[in-house]
Amino acid sequence: MTLHVVEHTTPLPADADTVFAWHLRPGALERLTPPWERVRVAARDPRGIVEGARVELRVGPGPFALPWAVRHEGIVPGRGFRDVQVAGPFARWVHHHVITPEGDGARLTERIEFAPPLGAAGDLAAPLIRRRLERMLAYRGATLRADLAAHARAARQRGDERPLHLVVTGASGLVGSVLVPFLTTGGHRVTRLVRRTPGPGEARWDPARGTIDAAALEGVDAVIHLAGENLAGGRWTEARKRRLVESRTRSTRLLAEALARLAQPPAALVSVSAVGIYGDRGDEPLDETSAPGADFLARLALAWEAAAAPAAEAGIRVVHPRLGVVLTPAGGALAKLLLPFRLGAGGRLGDGRQWMSCLSIDDAIGILYEAAAGAALAGPVCAVAPAPLTNAEFTRALARTLHRPALLPVPATALRLALGELADAALLASQRVLPHALAAAGYPFRHPTVPAALAHVLGTRTD
Numbered sequence: 358m359t360l361h362v363v364e365h366t367t368p369l370p371a372d373a374d375t376v377f378a379w380h381l382r383p384g385a386l387e388r389l390t391p392p393w394e395r396v397r398v399a400a401r402d403p404r405g406i407v408e409g410a411r412v413e414l415r416v417g418p419g420p421f422a423l424p425w426a427v428r429h430e431g432i433v434p435g436r437g438f439r440d441v442q443v444a445g446p447f448a449r450w451v452h453h454h455v456i457t458p459e460g461d462g463a464r465l466t467e468r469i470e471f472a473p474p475l476g477a478a479g480d481l482a483a484p485l486i487r488r489r490l491e492r493m494l495a496y497r498g499a500t501l502r503a504d505l506a507a508h509a510r511a512a513r514q515r516g517d518e519r520p521l522h523l524v525v526t527g528a529s530g531l532v533g534s535v536l537v538p539f540l541t542t543g544g545h546r547v548t549r550l551v552r553r554t555p556g557p558g559e560a561r562w563d564p565a566r567g568t569i570d571a572a573a574l575e576g577v578d579a580v581i582h583l584a585g586e587n588l589a590g591g592r593w594t595e596a597r598k599r600r601l602v603e604s605r606t607r608s609t610r611l612l613a614e615a616l617a618r619l620a621q622p623p624a625a626l627v628s629v630s631a632v633g634i635y636g637d638r639g640d641e642p643l644d645e646t647s648a649p650g651a652d653f654l655a656r657l658a659l660a661w662e663a664a665a666a667p668a669a670e671a672g673i674r675v676v677h678p679r680l681g682v683v684l685t686p687a688g689g690a691l692a693k694l695l696l697p698f699r700l701g702a703g704g705r706l707g708d709g710r711q712w713m714s715c716l717s718i719d720d721a722i723g724i725l726y727e728a729a730a731g732a733a734l735a736g737p738v739c740a741v742a743p744a745p746l747t748n749a750e751f752t753r754a755l756a757r758t759l760h761r762p763a764l765l766p767v768p769a770t771a772l773r774l775a776l777g778e779l780a781d782a783a784l785l786a787s788q789r790v791l792p793h794a795l796a797a798a799g800y801p802f803r804h805p806t807v808p809a810a811l812a813h814v815l816g817t818r819t820d
Contacts, residue, residue: 370462507723
């Protein structure tokens with residue numbers, strides 16, 4: 358059995374005790390798992406990271422997922438711990454987390470010792486495993502460093518390090534499932550609004566029936582509203598368009614009216630919207646002051662934002678982050694593009710001249726947090742990276758990131774035949790959106806360009 362070692366050190370903008378405490382909180386494993394990896398927690402010790410506690414994982418796609426169990430050992434408060442495989446695919450696996458004070462901050466060294474299965478035959482796969490682990494550790498370090506900086510920035514803006522109590526709707530969705538671990542590892546308390554029978558840390562609402570547990574909202578610091586039926590879930594029949602409008606306006610109005618009636622309302626309601634509010638605008642630069650468009654998606658977004666009016670009228674600061682294309686391989690547009698591009702069958706959509714306004718999943722949650730925890734943002738906020746690009750430029754950037762050609766364009770007529778009105782509104786419409794409100798607030802983008810965002814979420818180099 359040959360033992361292999363991979364190590365990565367990250368300087369961090371927080372002291373050793375803060376870094377250690379971050380790792381102990383709920384959501385740390387989810388937050389540090391790269392979005393390109395398929396890892397699901399099957400069971401975990403409710404005590405968290407304590408000596409001898411186990412975490413059981415399922416690693417891999419769907420029915421082919423492999424069981425993997427690790428045990429926490431060697432816990433030294435403020436200095437680190439290690440995770441040791443007790444059952445799983447490796448002949449040996451030990452993951453050391455070593456925290457070292459350094460000036461006003463700390464550094465984290467992650468060291469993985471592994472032995473592949475199958476002895477000498479398994480060693481042939483060691484270089485591939487090493488590269489995959491190097492990608493993972495680089496991602497973990499960058500994510501932790503940026504998360505700690507974001508929480509410190511928010512505390513400075515508030516002038517208060519007190520943890521917040523936030524309510525999140527749509528917590529199981531593409532953005533919500535990343536946002537919640539980001540908040541909980543930062544020490545904040547999160548209550549999820551759910552439609553099913555609530556469990557711990559959850560409260561019940563049912564927008565279709567107009568019911569909500571208002572008591573769960575009393576005295577919270579902010580509400581982040583993400584719930585809504587998937588816009589790209591199918592062709593836009595008239596019935597589906599009605600459901601899309603109702604799922605957003607009904608839930609937003611119910612929430613806003615409930616907040617307006619509270620004796621202790623939150624300081625902020627962050628209710629997401631979309632850059633689709635601008636319609637198809639060609640090369641025109643757009644920002645928060647630009648007039649809306651006139652197509653279905655623009656009308657939907659206008660009604661969606663208007664539904665939050667009762668909260669604003671009650672004196673609650675209402676923020677509408679108009680999200681662009683959120684980049685993550687875990688879902689959404691990028692996930693749909695990855696297979697054809699990896700097969701070398703990717704290409705521009707239509708003539709490729711339409712502008713795309715994108716942002717990484719980590720900037721999406723960072724902007725939502727900035728809107729909820731700070732006080733500088735109000736009203737519409739263009740939640741996009743500061744460097745929009747055309748679809749043809751995006752196509753080339755994705756192809757370069759994946760080291761593949763992009764030679765097979767998809768004709769606009771084919772998209773319209775397959776998707777109908779959705780193709781024109783979501784794929785062929787041009788929106789050159791600029792985040793002026795975020796720039797004025799001094800929001801520090803983690804990934805200001807699409808190549809940087811793609812490199813981070815896909816775990817590749819930017820060169």
